[in-house]
Amino acid sequence: MDDQPETLNASLDENAVSDFFSQGFAMGVSTPEMEMKLREILEYHRKIFLGDENAAPAPARGVVCDLDVGNVWPVAQRARQIATHLLVKVYELLKKLLETGLIEHSESEWASPIVIGLKKNGVDIKMCIDYRVVNKFIKLSRYPLPLIDDLLIGFESAMWFMSVDMASGFWAVLMTERAKLISGFICPFGHFQWIRMPFGLKNAPLIYQAVINNCLWGFVRLPPEEEALVDRDVLEFLELDQPEPDRTCRNIPARSPMGPVLGRSSYIDDIAHGAPTWDQLCDDLNALLFRLRYWNISVRLPKGEFDKLAIPYLSHEISAEGIRATPKMAKSVQGLPFPSMLKGVQSFLGSLNYYNKFIEDLPAFEILKRKIVSTPLLRHPDRTKQFIIIPHANPSAACAVLGQMHDGVIQPVRFTDRILNEFELRIHIAEKELMAILRVLELFRPLIDGSESPVIIYTRYSVLKWLLNWNSIERRCLKWGLELSRWSLEI
Template sequence: MEAQARAILEKHHDNFLEDGNAVPAPARRVVGNFNVDDAKPVARRFRSIRPEHLRKAYDQLEKLFQTELIEYSHSEWASPIVIRMKKNGGDIRTCIDYRIAIQLIKLTHYPLPLIDDLLIGFESVLWVLSLAMAKRLWAVPMTLWAKHISVLICLLRHFQWTKMLLGLKNAPPICQQMLVNCLWSFVRLPASEAAQMDVDGLAFLGIDVGDSAEEDLSTLIEGMTVFGRNVPSSPQLNSVRGERPYICDIGYGTETWEQLCVDLDRRLYRLRYWGTSVSLLKNKFGKKRFSHEIEADRIQAQSKIAEGVIDLPSPSTLRDVQPFLASLNYYDEFIESLPVIAAVLNKLTDEQIRSGRDLGRAMEALRILKRKTVSTPLLRGPDSQKSFVIIIHANPWAACTVLGQESDGVFIPVHITGRVLHDHKFRYHPAENEVVALIRALRVFRAMLAGTKLIKVYNRYSMLKWICTSRSLEGRCRQLAVCFWKFARFSWMTMVWPQSWELRLPPPRDKLDQNDDNIIQVTGRVIQSPPVRLETLGPRCEGWLMSFDGHAKKSDRWGSAGCILWELLSWDVVQARGSHFADVTVNEAEYHGMIEGSKMALVRGISEMVIVGDSRIAIQQARGLIQCLKPRLRMLLSEFEDQRQEFKSIELVPVKRGFNAAANYLASKI
């Protein structure tokens, strides 16, 4: 079997790209572009680079310049380079801060497939093959306008990208569109470019480049992409099997090894036709799909795979935690209360992991998730002749639901779903969270519940009582009735867990709540600002304090900002400054006051400072407690973050308006 696959790979040897910084051949008739409408160019200031890292950054930029991936630029756009240290402590990673440019780029509507959809159809598959495109985005050239937006700035020079890069918005959909057309072949290449393929490939695909009616096309459309020309492909290029690629990867499986080799040969010919290179080292050819051993009385995970999961070391950085949580997305249908258990790992910080502080609950959650991952799933296919049971687990931070059926006096799980609650849902009543879980269950399990005569709902709180007595419903009873009318009859009951159910379903409700409390505190999911007051600084505290405020008029949108620099020991005013701004809101004026005050402190060489103000938006967004969604506020927040890097320590403290009277008076009288 291996000889047959090796012969196919050797035949397509030229289509594979070596690993490293090798640049693939340019894509044929495909370009990348960005739409920012009438947005003004954004030029951000460069960030300083330490002298010991400057040479390493130069070497990385020189390699990109020699491979013609970047070139000199005179664009009005600019995004700064950010240096990050790698795990070994010696090498650097050069990143580009495109956050502001991404806010202005319009998102394309080309869809990306869901991971769950890509896994459909692998039920009867024995052999699996995955193909990874070699730096496919580097093969997509960009238009002149897209190059101007991609400009990066550092101490060395302005550079702009000549090929597409993954960090910019719409790059994944562009690559997805290319790969879908490559496999499904809706449109075809011009005859002049199709002739660049070797004779064997053209003969295999059944393409005749001599007989073409498109050579007399006008020069106006000669430079168009294949999606702009819209020339339908020949029937010989139509897809033989259903293809579902994902950005730069192709994964499929077959029942037999012979069929796998035939499909591999066809796909490699199609990739050669479109000039797509394949990464040899990242591919997997002919891997057996089975990860579980099937015995006469049970199904269990293979011991080698199970040991590898159980023996996973404790994470040392936040980057080690994220891949583990991402891999658990494939098991969300088999692990009950997955959002509840994984929430404690989601709230970890890199500083907390490195210092080893308060990791007891996180290590317990990690141990539980590893054990549940390698354990045998207990799900059973639904029986349409039996009634269904919906069991709700709702907490202040997550809502999970189990769909089950009774068999011999034991509830057997059929399907599991859950989600983590965000933002305003933290303030929900527990019964409201159960309603959220129930509505989600009815939506997710709709196909299985159709035609069911009786549905039993087990919940902890009196959901019906809350629906009938809550004053904040405002018509929600009708909305719930619309959700329930499709089903014949509901039976509501309080959650009661017999001890015999522990064998097939998770522990009783009281034990489940006890485990949840041991893993995550209820208030741990809500980020609350500590009640810091000026009096806590102490009468003998030395240092610097900056207070700021801002005002704006709705009539003409003219605003003003004031900032005052204080010396803490004597509370003497060192410097005060006021500024005018046009076309600003109140929040933007307050941001300007905070930025101007920081500039005033940097000029005096101050490295540690306390910033106070009565602006809830500016202070909490700068502290990362609330999201910054408006693009103009994001630009100001990014400017403040750039200044913050030059300080050794900055403490942001919100105060009441009465304690910020000086800055308020200065801003209102300018």
């Protein structure tokens, strides 16, 4: 189940840019001239900005949501009861959804129930549609989502940062006729179905990720009938010829000028980017907004971060110095009570897993909380500098830090550790450190690959060289030696 925004606005807000600046837009360390340049860029592209957080975006071009359930018989569930004092608010929400063309009345044989709850303010409602039964039958798309850690690298040369949040992203995607039927939901006010892609349906994040990737990387251009709707200045900026109106084809390869716009991906509807100079950041923002206009993807302006020295992104704070857990997330972890139920333990372990790259060792609950709250700054990996691995093993775990030298001091880039299994507990401590080194090289291969210098390994055991070079050592060490042979190492 996923929340649907509780209020709606039917159109783009062309005053969004003025409102954005007039309401105390927080600039980074910038001058009035820099602010004026940024404002000119945003004003020029104001068509795609939404000022209202829950505004309904225009339909994106070049994408539709289609759902395949095979030969499964439709499932119609009963409507769930809604508290009497919330009925008026549910009615008002449904009416706005109808007025803005996001839903319509349905005669589908599919019906999923809605669940209504209160938001944290205790007044506004949030509507969830329970698609759990339907999602069991929808064939899973194989389109990949990017890995979070992959999106947190590539900022080593950046001094200025920006983040862009798409406006109610899923609602920008139109539904096919059969997808509309499958999306049907039921409540005391009737039976409805979605015209735009809702939150909570399987494959919805993957469909949206695909269109954003196409926007950022420029693999294909729009079909001619849709490209004819694009503003002329956008086509000129992208160096695209006016399409022939009588041609109908899809998956047209984009020309080389329409290549990568930022050189990095997004995580669904969240885009973060950094540049070494202010002017470069403005140029990149301008190019990104032209590309978003081409695909008709709306931007939620109040959530945007521009010309900042640090930005929040995917529960991390990114700056020129490196990355760390956001203060808000650290504070929420600090207030966690000791878990007494399985669900609480699972939730806490999930937090640890998300931030384990910051944690040097994992001993006990209170220590773990302090480790997250006081997370060190992780430096951005710099392939022009030597990487350094410092392994450490104790009787029950193998740990290591991947670092680089900055101002004469080794500073961490990533931490990693692993609990040893029953067999590994009995091996020599030097072998455990070797396992820690292998883990670093395996986990952080995308960071280390392409480095110009050998990887330095600082170890307490000179026996480590012996393990790697002696011809009659144990088979497991021979295997480890083969795995390490592809790397240029200095021990």
